[in-house]
Each structure stands twice: as structure tokens, then as C-alpha cells.
Amino acid sequence: MATLAELASLRTDLDEHSIDHLLRLTASWSLLSDLSFSDMLLMAKVDEPSNRGAENFVVLGQMRPNNRSTLLNDDLVGTTQRADAWPLVRLAFESGTMNVGEVKIDKVDEVVPVWCVPVRFGTRIVAVMVRLQGPLRGPASLYEQAYLSIFERLCSMVANATFPYREEDVAGPGMPRVGDGIILIDGLGEVEFATPNATNALHRLGIYASAEGHTLREMGLRVRVVERSLEFAIPAMEEIDRGQDVAIMFHCVPLIDHNIATGVIVLVRDVSDLRQLNRVVLNKEAAVREVHHRVKNNLQTISSLLRLQARRSDEVETRNALQEAERRIRSIAVVHEVLSREPGEEVVFDEIVRSLVLLVEDTVLALHPVEIIVNGELGTLSTDLATPLAVALAELLTNAVEHAFVDFGDNDNEQVGVVTLNLFQEGGSAVAEIRDNGRGLGEDFSLEVPTSLGLSIVRDLVRTQLHGTIEMKSVPNAEGGGTFVRVVVPTTARL
Numbered sequence: 001m002a003t004l005a006e007l008a009s010l011r012t013d014l015d016e017h018s019i020d021h022l023l024r025l026t027a028s029w030s031l032l033s034d035l036s037f038s039d040m041l042l043m044a045k046v047d048e049p050s051n052r053g054a055e056n057f058v059v060l061g062q063m064r065p066n067n068r069s070t071l072l073n074d075d076l077v078g079t080t081q082r083a084d085a086w087p088l089v090r091l092a093f094e095s096g097t098m099n100v101g102e103v104k105i106d107k108v109d110e111v112v113p114v115w116c117v118p119v120r121f122g123t124r125i126v127a128v129m130v131r132l133q134g135p136l137r138g139p140a141s142l143y144e145q146a147y148l149s150i151f152e153r154l155c156s157m158v159a160n161a162t163f164p165y166r167e168e169d170v171a172g173p174g175m176p177r178v179g180d181g182i183i184l185i186d187g188l189g190e191v192e193f194a195t196p197n198a199t200n201a202l203h204r205l206g207i208y209a210s211a212e213g214h215t216l217r218e219m220g221l222r223v224r225v226v227e228r229s230l231e232f233a234i235p236a237m238e239e240i241d242r243g244q245d246v247a248i249m250f251h252c253v254p255l256i257d258h259n260i261a262t263g264v265i266v267l268v269r270d271v272s273d274l275r276q277l278n279r280v281v282l283n284k285e286a287a288v289r290e291v292h293h294r295v296k297n298n299l300q301t302i303s304s305l306l307r308l309q310a311r312r313s314d315e316v317e318t319r320n321a322l323q324e325a326e327r328r329i330r331s332i333a334v335v336h337e338v339l340s341r342e343p344g345e346e347v348v349f350d351e352i353v354r355s356l357v358l359l360v361e362d363t364v365l366a367l368h369p370v371e372i373i374v375n376g377e378l379g380t381l382s383t384d385l386a387t388p389l390a391v392a393l394a395e396l397l398t399n400a401v402e403h404a405f406v407d408f409g410d411n412d413n414e415q416v417g418v419v420t421l422n423l424f425q426e427g428g429s430a431v432a433e434i435r436d437n438g439r440g441l442g443e444d445f446s447l448e449v450p451t452s453l454g455l456s457i458v459r460d461l462v463r464t465q466l467h468g469t470i471e472m473k474s475v476p477n478a479e480g481g482g483t484f485v486r487v488v489v490p491t492t493a494r495l
């Protein structure tokens with residue numbers, strides 16, 4: 001379905017600023033629809049070559065009330081309406097004033113009371129806002145009367161180009177709605193009336209005095225935005241808290257007449273539950289982040305201990321073993337480091353890859369300079385997949401740097417050691433390919449024979465923990481030589 005902006009620019013001659021004005025109106029007109037308990041339509045004049053001569057309207061927007069059943073089951077947005085079926089809309093365009101009457105609508109049995117409100121922008125009537133009033137359920141209650149009188153004042157503002165406001169949308173998602181509670185403030189700042197929901201909200205703030213006829217300030221409640229809204233005739237919102245547990249949102253919609261605010265509609269919403277939920281979620285996130293941070297610190301402490309111990313041992317073999325263990329622990333710490341910055345079920349694996357490459361580069365002292373090139377990326381991965389995969393990749397990269405280029409140290413060898421890591425997603429799996437241009441695997445090499453620790457770890461992680469596959473082979477010299485490793489890990493199935 002086309003958006004208002006698309007419809008308007010395609011089918012009318014409205015300019016960008018007028019369209020923005022209409023967008024602002026429709027962003028906040030659920031308020032109008034609820035205050036009047038009515039369906040609303042927004043119509044503009046069609047301007048198309050095929051239509052020259054005949055006058056038609058296009059429906060740019062439609063709004064249903066939240067507090068009544070709708071009259072219009074059909075979606076009329078984008079439909080063309082004949083002008084002679086809507087004489088009052090035509091009149092509103094021509095006269096620039098509001099016209100009240102009746103209209104006959106397709107599929108609706110009775111004639112429907114209709115208000116046609118010209119939408120002025122600058123000096124021009126850019127559209128007509130149509131209110132289609134549903135059947136009344138008995139005489140209007142006091143609140144209904146009050147709502148309707150507010151609605152009327154807002155309609156005059158629409159016709160005078162003072163509503164919608166330039167500043168902001170008044171009733172977007174998450175904003176208070178009419179059902180949440182209304183306090184109507186008059187031009188002197190005194191409460192004209194408050195709905196039961198609004199009174200409840202005041203009670204929650206500890207205000208029990210009867211509101212009518214008093215300013216909020218007299219009742220012991222200071223809501224600066226109400227004062228500001230009245231003084232400067234601008235919409236504004238503010239949250240008032242009472243202790244940790246109560247939070248009430250005040251959303252001020254000034255009623256403007258001849259550039260002066262003659263009152264303020266204050267939409268009041270109890271957001272205590274929302275705030276509490278936010279706090280819990282924020283606390284939980286912070287806690288998870290903190291845990292990762294501590295795990296990372298602890299792992300770093302362990303790896304420093306191992307490093308110290310390695311330095312103290314005289315035996316080369318022991319020293320190497322300790323250094324290897326230190327490196328393995330650091331590659332796990334890398335994952336927790338990233339998680340401590342953005343905790344969650346998922347982690348951006350590419351950040352981890354960057355850190356791993358740096359880690360391998362500076363732990364393995366190759367006799368020959370080696371370049372590690374990373375191509376592609378894996379995007380975000382679930383955290384229970386990221387840690388084992390990171391450790392496996394660290395092992396494989398380390399092996400390539402450590403073992404592939406042992407002959408390259410000879411002075412007469414001009415070759416440059418290159419390790420490429422290709423990362424991509426394929427058919428629901430994360431694929432990592434590590435290729436080096438070194439000496440390749442020995443004749444008797446077999447991945448299945450658990451001789452050394454490094455590859456045993458990789459095998460166990462990839463097959464048992466990640467339910468993936470690993471393949472390792474020498475590349476024939478004709479194809480450049482070296483070793484090729486391919487790890488495939490399913491990302492869709494939960495581990």
C-alpha cells in the first residue's frame with residue numbers, strides 16, 4: 001500500500017512542505033479520532049491529466065477511533081472519491097471554513113453525520129479532514145461533551161493552520177492516548193476537568209485534593225511543561241516521578257486561538273510499570289556485561305600467571321607448553337571482552353576475528369614474516385557458538401603461522417608467507433576456510449590420529465560442541481601448495 005507521501009506526490013499537486021504538514025497531522029490525529037469518537041478521513045484534490053475537468057478527491061489517510069467501533073470496514077486509503085458524492089468536502093475546500101452536514105457512504109445503511117474541516121497550510125487549503133460520526137449511544141456523558149468541545153477547538157486550529165504543531169508529533173506510538181486520562185487546563189492554568197483515569201494518576205503522585213478550579217501548583221504538583229505549554233503555546237512532555245516506583249507522563253497539547261494558548265490538554269499516562277520494566281532490563285544487561293568483564297579479567301590474570309611461570313622454567317618444552325596454554329586462554333578472553341561491551345544472545349563475530357588475528361600475530365614469533373588476510377565476514381553469531389569457534393580458529397591460524405613456513409627462514413627463499421581466512425555464511429552454516437601457501441601437511445598426517453593437543457582441541461570443539469565438520473588437506477603444488485582447512489558449523493540449529 002502506498003504511503004501518504006507517495007500518494008500525495010503521485011496524485012496531487014501538493015508541495016513537499018504541505019505534504020509534511022499532512023504527515024504531522026496524521027501522526028497525531030488518533031487523538032482527534034478518539035476525542036470525537038469518530039472515523040476520520042483525509043482527502044486531497046486529485047491532480048492528474050486524465051482527470052482534468054472532473055473534480056475528484058483522493059483519500060490520503062484514514063483513522064479509526066480506539067474507543068468506539070468503526071463505521072468504515074473498508075480501507076479507503078488510495079481510493080478516488082467523486083466530488084459530487086462529497087459536496088461538503090468541496091465546500092470546505094472552496095470556503096475555507098468547516099462544514100457540518102450528512103453524507104451517504106457506500107455499504108453504510110444510514111446517512112452519516114459528517115464534519116468537513118479544511119486543513120490550512122500557509123494561505124492554502126491543502127486537504128480536508130472528514131469526521132464521520134458513528135451512531136450515538138444515548139445522550140453524551142459529561143466527559144463525552146468535554147471531549148467533543150476539545151475536539152471542536154482542535155478543528156478550528158486545523159482550519160487556522162495552528163494544528164498540527166510545527167514542533168513535534170503529539171500522539172505517536174508510546175505517547176499517551178485519550179484513554180489514559182485527560183486533564184483540561186484553562187487559560188489561567190486552572191483545571192477545568194479531569195477524567196477518572198487522570199484523577200487516579202494524580203492519586204498515585206500523592207495528590208488527593210479535588211482538582212477542578214485549582215492550578216496543579218496549588219495542589220502541590222509542579223509540572224513545568226504545563227506552565228511552559230500555556231505560556232509559549234507549544235506542545236511539550238515531561239515525566240514526573242514519585243520515589244522509585246511511580247512515574248507519570250504528562251503530555252501537553254496547547255489549544256491555540258489567535259496565537260494565544262487558551263488552554264492545555266494534558267494527556268496523563270501512568271508509566272510506572274514501563275519504567276520498572278526498563279530498570280529491570282537495564283539492570284540485567286548491566287549485570288551480564290559486568291560478568292563478562294570479570295570473566296575476561298580473570299582469564300587475563302590466569303594467562304599472566306602462566307606467562308610468569310613460563311619465564312621461570314628452564315626447560316624449553318615446559319616453557320612452550322605454558323606459553324601455548326597462555327595463548328589459548330587469551331583467545332577465550334577475547335570473546336568475553338567483546339561480550340562485555342555488548343552483552344546479549346548474539347555477538348558480532350567479526351570483532352572477535354579482528355582481535356584473534358592481532359593475538360595470533362603477536363604471540364607467534366615466526367622466523368619468517370607472515371601476513372594474515374581476512375576475507376568476508378560471518379556477521380553476528382549466537383554466543384554459545386562464538387566462543388568454541390573463536391578458540392578453534394585461533395588454533396588453526398596459530399598452526400598455519402607456526403608450522404607452514406618453517407622452511408621460509410632460509411635466505412635463498414624469496415617466498416612470502418600468506419595465510420588467508422575466508423569467512424562466509426552458506427546454507428544455514430558458518431564457513432571458515434584457512435589457507436596458507438606453506439609447506440603443506442606431512443605424508444603421514446591424519447586429522448583423526450590424536451597426536452597433539454592443538455588439533456585434538458579443534459576436532460573436539462568443531463564436531464562435538466558445534467556439531468560441524470572439519471576437513472584438512474594439502475594443496476597440490478600445481479595449485480599453489482600449502483594447507484587448506486575448511487570448518488563448517490551449522491548456525492540455525494540451537495546448540
Ligand SMILES: Nc1ncnc2c1ncn2[C@@H]1O[C@H](COP(=O)(O)OP(=O)(O)OP(=O)(O)O)[C@@H](O)[C@H]1O
Nearest residue numbers: 324399400403404436440441452453454455456483
Ligand atoms: N598449516 C599447517 N601447515 C603445515 N603443518 C601443519 C599445519 N597445521 C598443522 N600442521 C601439522 O600438524 C601437527 C599437529 O598440529 P597441532 O596443532 O595439533 O599441534 P602443534 O601445533 O604441534 O602443537 P600444539 O598442541 O601446541 O598446537 C603440527 O605439529 C604440524 O606438523
Ligand SMILES: [Mg+2]
Nearest residue numbers: 395399454455
Ligand atoms: Mg597447534
